[in-house]
Amino acid sequence: MIKPTLPQGTRDFPPQTLRKRQYVLQTIREVFERSGFQPLETPAMENLDTLLGKYGEEGDKLIFRILNNGLDNPGKHDQAMAGFHQVLEGQNSRAVTERALRYDLTIPFARFVAMNHGQLSFPFKRYQMQPVWRADKPQKGRYREFWQCDADVVGSPSLLYEAELSEIYLEAFRRLGIAVQIRINHRHILAALAEACGGGRLTDITAAIDKLDKVGLEKVMEELARKGFDDAQCSIIRQYLSIEGDNEEKLTATAALLGTHAKEGLTDLRWLLTFLRRPDGSDPLTIDLTLARGLDYYTGMIFEVKALEAVMGSIGGGGRYDDLTGLFGVPGIPGIGISFGVDRICDVIEEKGMFPPSIAAGPAVLFFHLGEAEARQAWQLLLALRQQGTACEMYPEAARFDKQFKYAERRHIPCVAFLGAEEIAEQTVRLKTLATGEQETLSRDAFLQRFARP
Amino acid sequence: MIKPTLPQGTRDFPPQTLRKRQYVLQTIREVFERSGFQPLETPAMENLDTLLGKYGEEGDKLIFRILNNGLDNPGKHDQAMAGFHQVLEGQNSRAVTERALRYDLTIPFARFVAMNHGQLSFPFKRYQMQPVWRADKPQKGRYREFWQCDADVVGSPSLLYEAELSEIYLEAFRRLGIAVQIRINHRHILAALAEACGGGRLTDITAAIDKLDKVGLEKVMEELARKGFDDAQCSIIRQYLSIEGDNEEKLTATAALLGTHAKEGLTDLRWLLTFLRRPDGSDPLTIDLTLARGLDYYTGMIFEVKALEAVMGSIGGGGRYDDLTGLFGVPGIPGIGISFGVDRICDVIEEKGMFPPSIAAGPAVLFFHLGEAEARQAWQLLLALRQQGTACEMYPEAARFDKQFKYAERRHIPCVAFLGAEEIAEQTVRLKTLATGEQETLSRDAFLQRFARP
Numbered sequence: 047m048i049k050p051t052l053p054q055g056t057r058d059f060p061p062q063t064l065r066k067r068q069y070v071l072q073t074i075r076e077v078f079e080r081s082g083f084q085p086l087e088t089p090a091m092e093n094l095d096t097l098l099g100k101y102g103e104e105g106d107k108l109i110f111r112i113l114n115n116g117l118d119n120p121g122k123h124d125q126a127m128a129g130f131h132q133v134l135e136g137q138n139s140r141a142v143t144e145r146a147l148r149y150d151l152t153i154p155f156a157r158f159v160a161m162n163h164g165q166l167s168f169p170f171k172r173y174q175m176q177p178v179w180r181a182d183k184p185q186k187g188r189y190r191e192f193w194q195c196d197a198d199v200v201g202s203p204s205l206l207y208e209a210e211l212s213e214i215y216l217e218a219f220r221r222l223g224i225a226v227q228i229r230i231n232h233r234h235i236l237a238a239l240a241e242a243c244g245g246g247r248l249t250d251i252t253a254a255i256d257k258l259d260k261v262g263l264e265k266v267m268e269e270l271a272r273k274g275f276d277d278a279q280c281s282i283i284r285q286y287l288s289i290e291g292d293n294e295e296k297l298t299a300t301a302a303l304l305g306t307h308a309k310e311g312l313t314d315l316r317w318l319l320t321f322l323r324r325p326d327g328s329d330p331l332t333i334d335l336t337l338a339r340g341l342d343y344y345t346g347m348i349f350e351v352k353a354l355e356a357v358m359g360s361i362g363g364g365g366r367y368d369d370l371t372g373l374f375g376v377p378g379i380p381g382i383g384i385s386f387g388v389d390r391i392c393d394v395i396e397e398k399g400m401f402p403p404s405i406a407a408g409p410a411v412l413f414f415h416l417g418e419a420e421a422r423q424a425w426q427l428l429l430a431l432r433q434q435g436t437a438c439e440m441y442p443e444a445a446r447f448d449k450q451f452k453y454a455e456r457r458h459i460p461c462v463a464f465l466g467a468e469e470i471a472e473q474t475v476r477l478k479t480l481a482t483g484e485q486e487t488l489s490r491d492a493f494l495q496r497f498a499r500p
Numbered sequence: 501m502i503k504p505t506l507p508q509g510t511r512d513f514p515p516q517t518l519r520k521r522q523y524v525l526q527t528i529r530e531v532f533e534r535s536g537f538q539p540l541e542t543p544a545m546e547n548l549d550t551l552l553g554k555y556g557e558e559g560d561k562l563i564f565r566i567l568n569n570g571l572d573n574p575g576k577h578d579q580a581m582a583g584f585h586q587v588l589e590g591q592n593s594r595a596v597t598e599r600a601l602r603y604d605l606t607i608p609f610a611r612f613v614a615m616n617h618g619q620l621s622f623p624f625k626r627y628q629m630q631p632v633w634r635a636d637k638p639q640k641g642r643y644r645e646f647w648q649c650d651a652d653v654v655g656s657p658s659l660l661y662e663a664e665l666s667e668i669y670l671e672a673f674r675r676l677g678i679a680v681q682i683r684i685n686h687r688h689i690l691a692a693l694a695e696a697c698g699g700g701r702l703t704d705i706t707a708a709i710d711k712l713d714k715v716g717l718e719k720v721m722e723e724l725a726r727k728g729f730d731d732a733q734c735s736i737i738r739q740y741l742s743i744e745g746d747n748e749e750k751l752t753a754t755a756a757l758l759g760t761h762a763k764e765g766l767t768d769l770r771w772l773l774t775f776l777r778r779p780d781g782s783d784p785l786t787i788d789l790t791l792a793r794g795l796d797y798y799t800g801m802i803f804e805v806k807a808l809e810a811v812m813g814s815i816g817g818g819g820r821y822d823d824l825t826g827l828f829g830v831p832g833i834p835g836i837g838i839s840f841g842v843d844r845i846c847d848v849i850e851e852k853g854m855f856p857p858s859i860a861a862g863p864a865v866l867f868f869h870l871g872e873a874e875a876r877q878a879w880q881l882l883l884a885l886r887q888q889g890t891a892c893e894m895y896p897e898a899a900r901f902d903k904q905f906k907y908a909e910r911r912h913i914p915c916v917a918f919l920g921a922e923e924i925a926e927q928t929v930r931l932k933t934l935a936t937g938e939q940e941t942l943s944r945d946a947f948l949q950r951f952a953r954p
Contacts, residue, residue, distance in 0.1 A: 050611045050828045053545045053599045058612050061538035061626070068539070080886045082863040082893030082911075084515035085522070089645050090544060090601075090631065091507045091564075110545075111567040113597050115635040118590035130584045136572035143567050145507050147544075157504045158512050167910035169896055172515070177544065181569040191543050204896030206875070213883065321876060374504045409536040421660070422775060429667065432534045439536030442623055442658030456621035457536075 055182070055190030065405045067193065070222065070391050071175050074195055077218045078173040081210060083197050086172040088154040090179075094138060094146045100153045100373065102342075108180045110190075111143040147179040151196045152370070152383065159200055160374035168201025168379075175388075187389065196364075198383035200371070205314060208347050208366065209321050211384045215351055215362060216330050222391065223400045225354040226361070229334035230318070232347050233365070234311030236338060238304040239286050243279040250275075251283065252338040259336075263287060289335055293319055296333045314347060343367045349384060356394045361387045408458035409437035410497055411477075415444045416466050424465040427475065427490060436497040438463075454480060463493070509636070509644030519859045521647065524676065524845050525629050528649055531672045532627040535664060537651050540626040542608040544633075548592060548600045554607045554827065556796075562634045564601040564644075565592070601633040605650045606824070606837060613654055614828035622655025622833075629842075647842040650818075654825070654835035659768060662801050662820065663775050665838045669805055669816060670784050676845065677854045679808040680815070683788035684772070686801050687819070688765030690792060692758040693740050697733040704729075705737065706792040713790075717741060743789055747773055750787045768801060797821045803838060810848045815841045862912035863891035864951055865931075869898045870920050878919040881929065881944060890951040908934060917947070 052058065059067065075085075097109055117126050122141070129139030148154055151174045159166065175195045182188055197214060199207045212228065219226045236255075240248040254269045266287070270280055282303070289299045297312055319329050339348045346366030353361050364384030371379045395401055411431065413424045424440060431438045439459075441450045454462050464476040475493040478485045488496065506512065513521065529539075551563055571580050576595070583593030602608055605628045613620065629649045636642055651668060653661045666682065673680045690709075694702040708723045720741070724734055736757070743753045751766055773783050793802045800820030807815050818838030825833045849855055865885065867878045878894060885892045893913075895904045908916050918930040929947040932939045942950065 050550055050614055051547060052543060052615075053547055056543035056545055058543070058616075059541040060612075060616070061540060064539050064541050080863075080889065080891045082891055085518050086515060087513040087518050089506060089510035089512070090633070091510055091645065093505060093507055096504055107569070110569070112601070113565040113567050113587070115561070115564070117587055123588050126588060127584070130581070133567070133571055134577050134580060147566070158514075160504055161506075162512075162514070167907065171893070179544070191545065202896045206869075206894060206896045209879070210893075217886070321879070409534075415660075425663070425775070432671070435534065437534045437536055439625070439664075440660060442656045442660040453621065 053190070055184030055188075057189060057191070062406060066392055066396070066401055067388065069401065069405055070388060070395070071193070071195060073221050074218045074386055075173070075175070077214055077221065078197055081171075081197075081214055083171045083173045086155065086158065086174050087176055088148065088151075088158055088174070090148055090177075091145045092148060092154055092157065094140070094144055096157050096374075097146050097149055097153060098138065101149060105149065108182055109149050110147040110179045110181055111138070112145040112147070114142060114144055117142070148176070149180060150178050151176060151194045151385075152198075153373075155196070155198060155383075156370040157374055159379060160371040160376040163371070163376055163379065166201075169199050169204075169207070170201050171197070171199045173197040187393070189389070193388040195386040195388050196383055198381055200379050200381035203380045205317055205321075205347075207382050208314075208318050211349070211364065211382060212318070212322055212331055215349070215384060218386070219351070222395060223398070224356075224361070224391065224394055227352045227354055228331050229337050229350045229352065230315065230331050230347060231334055231337035232311035232315055233345050234314070235300060235304065235308050235335065238307030238311065239283065241307040242282050242304050243275065247275075249342075255283075255287065255336055255338040258287065287336055293329050293331075293333045296335060300335060318347065339363060339365055343370055345369075347382070353390075353394045356397055358390055358394055361390045361394065363387075406458055407460075409439050410459070410461060411436065411438040412450070412454040412457070412459045412462045413438065413440040414447070414450050414462055414464050415441040416464065417444045420465050420467070420470065423470050424463070427463075427465065427493070430490075430494055431497060434494060434498055436499075438497075451480075507644070509638030509642075511643060511645070516860060520846050520850070520855055521842065523855065523859055524842060524849070525647070525649060527675050528672045528840055529627070529629070531668055531675065532651055535625075535668055537625045537627040540609065540612065540628050541630060542602065542605075542612055542628070544602055544631075545599045546602060546608055546611065548594070548598055550611050550828075551600050551603055551607060552592065555603055559603065562636055563603050564633045564635055565597040566599040566601070568596060568598055571596070602630070603634060604632050605630060605648045605839075606652070607827075609650070609652060609837075610824040611828055613833060614825040614830040617825070617830055617833065620655075623653050623658075623661070624655050625651070625653045627651040641843065641847070643843070649840040649842050650837055652835055652837035654833050657834045659771055659775075659801075661836050662768075662772050665803070665818065665836060666772070666776055666785055669803070669838060672840070673805070676849060677852070678810075678815070678845065678848055681806045681808055682785050683791050683804045683806065684769065684785050684801060685788055685791040686765030686769055687799050688768070689754060689758065689762050689789065692761035692765065693737065695761045696736050696758050697729065701729075703796070709737075709741070709790055709792040712741065741790055747783050747785075747787045750789060754789060772801065793817060793819055797824055799823075801836070807844075807848045810851055812844055812848055815844045815848065817841075860912055861914075863893050864913070864915060865890065865892040866904070866908040866911070866913045866916045867892065867894040868901070868904050868916055868918050869895040870918065871898045874919050874921070874924065877924050878917070881917075881919065881947070884944075884948055885951060888948060888952055890953075892951075905934075 094111060098106055125141045129141030132139040133142055177191050178194050179191050184190060215228050236252055237248055240251050250273050254266050258266050267280055267284060270283060285303055289296055297316060300308055301312055322330055337348060337350050344365035345368040348365035349363055350360050351362030362385060366382040368380050369377055370381060413428050415421050428438055428440055441453060460480055462478050469476055474487050474489055476487050548565060552560055579595045583595030586593040587596055631645050632648050633645050638644060669682050690706055691702055694705050704727050708720050712720050721734055721738060739757055743750055751770060754762055755766055776784055791802060791804050798819035799822040802819035803817055804814050805816035816839060820836040822834050823831055824835060867882050869875050882892055882894055895907060914934055916932050923930055928941050928943055930941050
């Protein structure tokens, strides 16, 4: 008998841990729902063809593929064997694996919209909270199964949705008690920077800038030089990355440096800032010109959320895309999406001790088991208590009191109820509050009343 | 470009469908929580070794296995190729596939308890609501990804948990508005029947009886005769399966037919019926001596739930097991579990048109977009409305009214709000209720008040 284990990089979620994730997801869900977003779920499995080629070459390698069933059918041996040779060469073979596990929520959503665009009413606002799987090397804070939580709007180019999703970030993190900085930039501004450098090398520039946070300005400049950017080009990029100040100052300096190329991006940013400006004149968003976002499909505004009081990478991000469903043959559906980093958000709240205490609370009452006849009486009261919405349970056997008390303690049950011969004769209940040791004898009605919801 | 599809037997859950499942799961969840059960989630992937051999030979074939990543590592080619030969022969190979998708929630739970029994406080009451995957041939009502919803208590042999789980079934189906018959039997009674037939052929007997509902008594008797049961044995089984009457009559007839062998099972059944008997003397459970339940690990009471007003197989089932964690090297932890058939429950409620209308409801208000300046004013009111918990949204652009009305209609949004130049000047809102066509002009406070929660 081998001691059972979990696959590397996966986790069980025992009650206390699960309740924390549920609290985070429920808080975000309420914000989504109040903003008119609707839930969607897609299957854990997608056709491998749906996923391949969407996450870059490195991404493709991290997709968990599912072995076809029925491979032991002798009629298909040759085909399967040929297919497996392809797999060994790093290719894919439908004869061996046709399906794979969801790698993110964006591509399945695009696939869903492409398949159902005739039935959907646009703009279509959906949120999705589901696990995804990646064959990354497991390490602290990086798992092979983890939860994503996304909201997207497709079918409208309106900047109103940039505003809407910004408000969602603000409200969700306010409710979760996490102080954040929401950083924004615009792909058109990065494109204008590439234009100013002679054009055509946007990806090299964004790839280098994307590392700024981790490696610092000098290393970024070294990488660019190594990639063949000349002194004049490097000088423009350095000036760009060195722009400082408040939002207004950044907009002005960028316009001065990049000129008309940047105009559209700057106009969008200015519109959003103005639209969201608070009555006291403050801006809830912060322009971050060094923000690039690695994903290729972003084409407009991009977002990133940093927790202010925690040493933690980004806890959210997103952006506008022009044509995600074009990948599936249905072009012309623009959209915008944001994502919440659920695991990291849980870590930040844990670090700050900000989970509500109710998460750890057990049922409200444990009925002691005082013998067969007594238990039968207590059971009726337990049912009445549950009927009014109070969580409660009964110890399963007439064990020693210390054993029953210990169970209440370990389950974080704050009160225990006794219905012994005396209480049954008098139609009462004895209630003990464990924290104080206080004991009271109550009528059954008063007992129910005590736990009734306010 | 290939039109995207979904893997066979899997489904997207668009908002309206998903909300139905969420309603069912949330209703059951509340019943679990009030009964002191705590949530658990386990990973979608388990080590293949954890799952193999637990579901019978047929079950093993239906497990979705995950291809190992990194098979294109040349150093491992020979090993992988040898492994793949094994796969083609119907065996398993860790060189090709080490992991697999969860096939049910019971075995992962047993694995969890075996891994964590030192940390858990027993009795441990958990519920689990997660999808499972099986490579069954897809057909109407049978999917390759479907949801299971289980509650189990491990670490106590007390019959109080038979009572607790019965009450959970009763309360959950009461809340869902589904009239059900909850049938019970006891493995010891089936074992007594096998004893009365000379002993040792319990599995043959239960396998035959399990088909009674589908094929009828005569076919069951034919199968038993074919399996070598002689006339005397068949006669006993036929008498057993023909026992009729109310619970009391069945208990009496079974005792008369099977004698002392059946005593323990009959005592348990009688205890449970008495414990649950309603003040009016009625029994919420029904003894069904023909109930067998296919699963081998049940050792005590067994349960099955049938919907009374729908043509539908079982919508729930479960039973007591002595030693599920023994499979993982940790013996001596008895338990009992029940399961809800989530898909079928949704089908029954759908068939009866019993889903609450709130499931289809969109946001409460759509703010019309009447131009840039107006939208900015309306946005502040929209935020205030959301702040008080009312779901609402704004049309994304100043489109023609008929377009904006149509959007409200398609989203099932009952009211639309106008903030035009006049309303802004007067600090009012015009509100139109779509169902009646009624229009009112309200102060902003009165508008907010209108949608405030009672």
